[in-house]
Amino acid sequence: MRADRLLSLLLLLQNRGRMTAPELAAELEVSVRTVYRDIEALGASGVPVRAARGPEGGYRLMEGYRTRLTGLTDAEAGSLVLAGLPGPARDLGLGAVLASAQLKMEASLPGELADQARRVRERFHLDAPAWFRDADPVPYLEPIARAVWERRVLRTHYRRWRGEVHREVRPLGLVLKGGIWYLVALADDAVRTYRVSRFQAVAETGEGFTRPAGFDLAAYWTKSSRRMEAAMRQGTARVRLSPRGQKLLPMQFGAAGARALADAGPADGRGWVEVELAVESEAVATGDLLRLGVEAEVLGPAGLREAVATAVGVLADRYASER
Numbered sequence: 001m002r003a004d005r006l007l008s009l010l011l012l013l014q015n016r017g018r019m020t021a022p023e024l025a026a027e028l029e030v031s032v033r034t035v036y037r038d039i040e041a042l043g044a045s046g047v048p049v050r051a052a053r054g055p056e057g058g059y060r061l062m063e064g065y066r067t068r069l070t071g072l073t074d075a076e077a078g079s080l081v082l083a084g085l086p087g088p089a090r091d092l093g094l095g096a097v098l099a100s101a102q103l104k105m106e107a108s109l110p111g112e113l114a115d116q117a118r119r120v121r122e123r124f125h126l127d128a129p130a131w132f133r134d135a136d137p138v139p140y141l142e143p144i145a146r147a148v149w150e151r152r153v154l155r156t157h158y159r160r161w162r163g164e165v166h167r168e169v170r171p172l173g174l175v176l177k178g179g180i181w182y183l184v185a186l187a188d189d190a191v192r193t194y195r196v197s198r199f200q201a202v203a204e205t206g207e208g209f210t211r212p213a214g215f216d217l218a219a220y221w222t223k224s225s226r227r228m229e230a231a232m233r234q235g236t237a238r239v240r241l242s243p244r245g246q247k248l249l250p251m252q253f254g255a256a257g258a259r260a261l262a263d264a265g266p267a268d269g270r271g272w273v274e275v276e277l278a279v280e281s282e283a284v285a286t287g288d289l290l291r292l293g294v295e296a297e298v299l300g301p302a303g304l305r306e307a308v309a310t311a312v313g314v315l316a317d318r319y320a321s322e323r
Helices: 002-016 021-028 031-046 073-082 086-091 095-109 111-123 143-151 217-232 243-262 280-288 302-321
Strands: 048-051 058-063 153-162 163-177 178-185 190-193 199-208 233-239 273-279 296-300
Touching: 002 021, 002 031, 002 058, 002 086, 021 031, 031 048, 031 280, 058 111, 058 273, 095 243, 143 163, 143 178, 153 178, 163 190, 163 217, 233 243, 233 280, 273 280, 280 302
Parallel strands: none
Antiparallel strands: 048 058, 153 163, 153 199, 163 178, 178 190, 233 273, 233 296
């Protein structure tokens, strides 16, 4: 571990020029005292590190010195696919590996390209999770990721909506969707999707497996997502929306809300419009539409309108009884 850290320190100084001990400590996630010891170790090994005191002080390499120790390990090369996702890389246990790989890649680039890469990193950042929602706890993500990589069969205990199940799975890949991790795995001769946070226990069986020939994770996920969306959207609701409700609809219903607004009828004198909105089951749609509050009126179907009216009546009675 220390050898890896010394190389990372060396590459930081080579790529970024002068850096202070606190800056190096923050990058390497170690104490300032450890940085001092590592700087001494680099100097003792013949690396020309120069130290300067004062406000403009810090450590830098002697002018013109460059190391060629930039070869990527297998793990570092594999981690580069997560280069824009530092958070998920950390979740997978690859944070330090990815940081090392990025430093090596940057050190191997010509000066102008290295500067451009740094500018991109400084100006663009991808934050996968949605607003106002904490990330799922995923205590078994690392062993699952290891099993995906090493093609190892897992014995799992999984919590479903309909109850819990014990099953052996052959993990084929991991997908990060909206800040939520999903495992795609072969189980009982069928490819299935599991939400990683719902695993109650995971253990390797010691048995390996062969991936299905030609399996394409991205293609499977696209097809599976479309099938799931079609299954979820079981009906259509006719809804009147106020001007504010029209702004809320895409926020509450995502793409389905945006599509409904795009096909909305003409506004009346008060700015209200009528839309056809794809919704889930009546019970789910009732809760979803209630989130629009007084900015929406459900016109149909009759069963959904009655369900919303009943829910509103219950709420009105409840709050009236507490006065």
